[in-house]
Amino acid sequence: MRTSKSISEVIFDAANVILLCLLSIVTLYPFLYVLFASISTPAEFVQHRGILLWPKGFSLDSYRMVFENPNIIRSYLNTIFYVAVGTTLNILMTALGAYGLSRKNVMWKSTIMMLIVMTMFFDGGLIPKYLLMKNIGLLDTYWALIIPSAMTTWNLIIMRTAFQGVPDALEESARIDGANDWTILFRIIIPLSLPVIAVMVLFYGVWHWNKWFDALIYLRDRNLFPLQLILREILIQNDTNSMMTSVGGGDRMPVGETIKYATIMVATLPILFLYPFLQKYFVKGVMIGAIKE
Amino acid sequence: MQLKEETNRVVIRNKPDSFKIRVAKDFRRNSMIYLMLLPVVAFYAVFHYGPLYGLQIAFKNFSAGLGIWHSPWVGFQHFSDFFNGFFFERVVSNTIILGAYDLIFVFPASIVLALLLNEVRHRVFKRTVQSITYIPHFISVVVVVGMLVDFLSVDGLINQLVTYFGGKPISFMRLPEWFRTIYTSSAIWQGIGWGSIIYLAAISNIDPSLYEAAKVDGAGRWKQMLQITLPGILPTVIILLILRIGSFMALQDEKILIMYNPVIYETADVIGTYVYRKGILEASYSFSAAVGMFNSLINFILLIGANYLSKRFTDTKLW
Numbered sequence: 001m002r003t004s005k006s007i008s009e010v011i012f013d014a015a016n017v018i019l020l021c022l023l024s025i026v027t028l029y030p031f032l033y034v035l036f037a038s039i040s041t042p043a044e045f046v047q048h049r050g051i052l053l054w055p056k057g058f059s060l061d062s063y064r065m066v067f068e069n070p071n072i073i074r075s076y077l078n079t080i081f082y083v084a085v086g087t088t089l090n091i092l093m094t095a096l097g098a099y100g101l102s103r104k105n106v107m108w109k110s111t112i113m114m115l116i117v118m119t120m121f122f123d124g125g126l127i128p129k130y131l132l133m134k135n136i137g138l139l140d141t142y143w144a145l146i147i148p149s150a151m152t153t154w155n156l157i158i159m160r161t162a163f164q165g166v167p168d169a170l171e172e173s174a175r176i177d178g179a180n181d182w183t184i185l186f187r188i189i190i191p192l193s194l195p196v197i198a199v200m201v202l203f204y205g206v207w208h209w210n211k212w213f214d215a216l217i218y219l220r221d222r223n224l225f226p227l228q229l230i231l232r233e234i235l236i237q238n239d240t241n242s243m244m245t246s247v248g249g250g251d252r253m254p255v256g257e258t259i260k261y262a263t264i265m266v267a268t269l270p271i272l273f274l275y276p277f278l279q280k281y282f283v284k285g286v287m288i289g290a291i292k293e
Numbered sequence: 294m295q296l297k298e299e300t301n302r303v304v305i306r307n308k309p310d311s312f313k314i315r316v317a318k319d320f321r322r323n324s325m326i327y328l329m330l331l332p333v334v335a336f337y338a339v340f341h342y343g344p345l346y347g348l349q350i351a352f353k354n355f356s357a358g359l360g361i362w363h364s365p366w367v368g369f370q371h372f373s374d375f376f377n378g379f380f381f382e383r384v385v386s387n388t389i390i391l392g393a394y395d396l397i398f399v400f401p402a403s404i405v406l407a408l409l410l411n412e413v414r415h416r417v418f419k420r421t422v423q424s425i426t427y428i429p430h431f432i433s434v435v436v437v438v439g440m441l442v443d444f445l446s447v448d449g450l451i452n453q454l455v456t457y458f459g460g461k462p463i464s465f466m467r468l469p470e471w472f473r474t475i476y477t478s479s480a481i482w483q484g485i486g487w488g489s490i491i492y493l494a495a496i497s498n499i500d501p502s503l504y505e506a507a508k509v510d511g512a513g514r515w516k517q518m519l520q521i522t523l524p525g526i527l528p529t530v531i532i533l534l535i536l537r538i539g540s541f542m543a544l545q546d547e548k549i550l551i552m553y554n555p556v557i558y559e560t561a562d563v564i565g566t567y568v569y570r571k572g573i574l575e576a577s578y579s580f581s582a583a584v585g586m587f588n589s590l591i592n593f594i595l596l597i598g599a600n601y602l603s604k605r606f607t608d609t610k611l612w
Binding site: 006008009012013016017019020021023024026027028030031033034049050051093096097099100101103105106107108112115116119121122123124125126127128129130131132136147148150151156180181182185206209210212213217228231232235236260264267268271272275276279 | 315316319322323325326327329330332333334336337339340341342343344345346347348350355361406409410412413414418421422424425426427428429431432433434435436438439440442443444450453454456457482485486513514515539547550551568569572573578581582585586588589593596
């Protein structure tokens with residue numbers, strides 16, 4: 001391998017590394033800026049112009065104020081509820097579906113699978129879905145964010161592919177020992193598919209954590225709002241208001257500024273913390289899905 | 294179990310069971326599996342096929358009192374209202390333009406990133422870049438747009454830099470001519486890393502001996518990339534391209550919905566956001582169901598068309 005590189009190759013490599021470094025900086029810097037701003041002293045931060053390479057002073061006041069905001073606390077707890085209950089239901093439903101649709105000698109398996117996959121390309125659209133929710137009485141309940149999101153077809157395909165990969169011999173020897181389908185699913189298939197289950201927990205969990213549009217159309221009661229909907233009010237709607245009234249004025253409240261950054265951090269940190277632990281699994285999960293495609 | 298199936302098969306060979314008997318046998322053997330599938334099937338029936346049933350209101354004048362079934366038919370009334378309406382041209386052309394930007398800029402970005410990552414020899418560096426570029430995929434649209442709004446506001450980070458270099462602050466989020474650029478470049482930021490995973494997987498499946506042979510023939514890295522790596526992942530690219538074309542008109546409507554404001558409707562209002570305003574905010578259920586259906590139909594036609602063309606001119610197809 002130690003052959004001398006040609007000059008063009010050296011240039012190619014250098015340009016490549018520089019380009020990828022730039023991309024990484026562009027990806028990462030917004031988060032760093034938000035982090036630095038959120039722990040800066042509000043008054044010092046407002047004075048500052050341009051790129052932040054370090055927090056301006058140090059203060060956790062913004063975080064304290066975020067956690068004193070009753071809207072945020074309430075919606076944070078709601079989101080935790082949606083994530084916990086929603087993801088549990090997701091894993092259960094997806095596992096049941098993936099198991100049944102990956103067994104051999106099930107007559108209606110392919111028909112059911114086809115009908116399910118077809119829904120990826122067809123759907124009734126926003127309004128019929130809204131009317132359905134209205135008709136079955138799910139509007140303005142906690143269930144509005146959980147039941148219609150009970151599973152996704154894409155994740156079903158991923159889990160089904162993983163279940164198909166479990167050797168048949170294990171299932172057959174369990175059957176000889178008198179195991180039924182429940183036992184096989186929960187004692188053999190799931191324990192052998194833990195990496196994929198971890199990926200599913202990550203995908204579904206993040207999905208519930210980040211979801212806001214369902215809440216926007218299905219919920220009126222503020223007590224049910226998830227965090228993202230409250231975030232939208234704080235980050236986007238307030239800002240457009242203040243932009244309209246004080247263009248060029250620049251007289252925004254100092255703490256108001258840093259509170260926004262602290263809110264972003266509080267809403268994003270759980271995901272960023274979870275990310276390194278699950279990262280080694282999810283690439284595998286995506287690949288499994290890709291093979292089947 | 295093995296034995297039982299063997300005998301079953303022998304019986305089948307001797308005297309084929311009628312359909313009814315096969316159904317009954319299958320149901321007896323797999324009753325527990327069907328019981329497990331029941332909630333899944335019920336879920337799809339209600340929440341995926343239910344709305345398809347409700348789609349008939351696109352051809353009716355829906356009134357809540359009469360319900361979906363009893364509301365009176367009006368044929369293609371709502372479709373023609375939409376085609377002749379004041380906003381038709383605006384929302385359709387905005388949707389097509391943003392869809393095209395997505396296809397031209399966002400779609401290839403992940404392919405380019407995968408090709409570049411593949412050329413990196415230093416494993417740790419490669420893995421670090423990968424880990425970093427995947428992160429935005431997990432960040433909520435609300436936070437992404439929240440950061441956009443903040444950085445691009447009149448006295449936000451970007452304008453601070455603009456004024457530092459002597460420029461005049463630009464009110465990015467309130468100028469129609471900036472919307473498409475912001476939407477598209479932030480879509481690249483969100484998806485470039487995540488999208489590259491699938492291409493990297495495809496690259497890792499390329500036969501290494503092809504590269505050896507190319508090296509013997511004196512092909513440099515650049516040539517190897519264009520003549521081996523790129524053709525090697527072409528089937529994957531085509532499949533994803535077909536899927537992308539099949540959702541050409543399905544933009545990130547939710548993202549647009551929180552990005553836009555009436556001042557920039559002229560470039561930012563698309564079919565998806567129009568359906569939301571008409572349907573949810575103004576409660577014109579039938580009309581907006583028709584508009585939404587028009588959009589899905591175009592997507593579906595595009596999907597079939599793209600798959601047909603691909604079957605015709607390459608070996609790759611979705612079905």
